Amino acid sequence: MTIKTKIIKRPYMSFWDNLYFPQIIKGISITAGHFWRNLFFHTMHKLGLFKAIQAAVTIMYPEEKRDLARRTRTRHRLTKRQDGAPRCVACMMCETVCPARCIYIVAEEDPDPNIEKRPKSFDIDLGKCVYCGFCVEACPEDAIRMDTQILDIAALSRNGMKLDMNELLNPDPNYARRITKI
């Protein structure tokens, strides 16, 4: 069997690329073009004109937040039964399917004879999570969801990115702000 090798030439910079200034001027002209276009249309919108043509809008995040689509995958939570206990039966399906290997579950026997197991601990390391949603898809009990609408995830250490079972059962929307203020 012959293996075909495709040789790709290294792209060399042209004379104009080496001068840099044409590229700098090009970049500035694009930025300036957007600036004047947005300024013009925002002024026209104030005067009630050209309303159909959109201009760029700056959202002052994090003070101002835009609504997320309901299906957006946001920080995880564990759902509860009516008595407040986690719905999770520690089947390990989510831990097994997770491509980032960032779910850590320790199972124990459930005192309810109708339920075989429950999680003793359930941790997710958000520092490794790739937000694929496979854990939610794999769960046979609808015990884990990614619908908290919490996107602010920050910590001062790697350990700070780990959520334990209590945090997963009771998601705190101010989690990131609380962590970064420490």
Ligand code: SF4
């Ligand atoms: S979203 Fe994906 S990477 Fe994150 S915990 Fe779930 S399965 Fe793992």
Ligand code: SF4
């Ligand atoms: S797949 Fe669902 S029930 Fe199974 S361990 Fe994960 S969260 Fe619990």
